[in-house]
Amino acid sequence: MDPLLASCLTSELHRSVCFRKAFMVLLERHCRNHHCRKQCQDIVTKQMNFKVFLQLTDVKFFRLDPDIRWSDRMLPWWTIRLLLEEAFSWLSTLGGAYSSLGENFSHCAIEAGRLSIRQLKLAIRLGDPLLQARCYVYLSLSLMQRGFLKQARNIISHQYKFAVSLGEHSDTRLIAMCHGVWCHLRFHYQRRRQMRETRQCGGKMGRDGHSMHQNGTKSVNPSILGQVVF
Template structure:
């Protein structure tokens, strides 16, 4: 028989675990009714939580209560502990996570400033455009680690600028289109991303027109 576990919290609300389905009234045979053995434990919330985890995750204590004490319903009544405990391990994990995010934001700010400078110089020097692309890839790595899809999309758009400056227009076009589709699907969360895509797309069109003019000039001169 399954051990039914009932937990009563500070506000006397009841939470049931392993509760058996309720049978219709017509199916109940009064002659077969038997007394149900209950066990009430009044515990502070900290100790009670350990009991609850043990009963839900392990079978040893449940089997022992049923086999040796014939308990069918276990009632855990929680009351506030005399002292509140601090979860130092979780606090350290949370502090480390917050510190890591702060450092990443700081690093992203520096990379954005540095990448913007190299991107501006990339209009004249291909080597600077390559460096700006590498910086964008570093930013993308950070975005992947943070798990922010919008940050990842922005980094890919920065990288597409580097591709345009280096003349890799087809690859840049595919990347911008992919980010534009993502931006339109999530436009309500980040309006800037759509505008970034449209702005870089205009730059890409300009480069295509300039390339077409150069080819016509070469063809006419030849």
């Protein structure tokens, strides 16, 4: 029997119950033709364990040695890639957790940025430019949580241009990520603007209150209170 056919046969016998039953029927017919019907019927009816010896033939036009040598060369690379992808998945899970806490805790935003950089290094080793672009988007989210809005804006803009430039091979998830993080960046700009206006109004109230205290006036102008954003 051909070595490849023998490998397929043994694999299918281990995998499929229906194939094993069909193989037993075929084996019974073979034994019937070779005058060993009773022994084969005992094996089939009693479901006895037995061994089948296959005689492998030498194939002149097909050799397994080149495939085995190539498999030996490629298997370590595939193993490394699987390990890198597993590590990338773990870092994505941890990075998402720290990023969600980064809105309220600065140390979590810093840790999320560190995890994004580690993901970026893995993506560079994997040689996947789309994964690298996603890592940059994750890093921009950490930057905007820490107040570096200009740097985050530049990163998102650059990655969005890269995603759109791919044309029909563009990654829709990467484009959607850029849109979502850009909306989050607009929210941070709006919140910074409101905080700046609040501080300006608070400083104006302090100056006006100080001047009223010097003049001995106890009343407060209601128009000043109306300018404060709570």
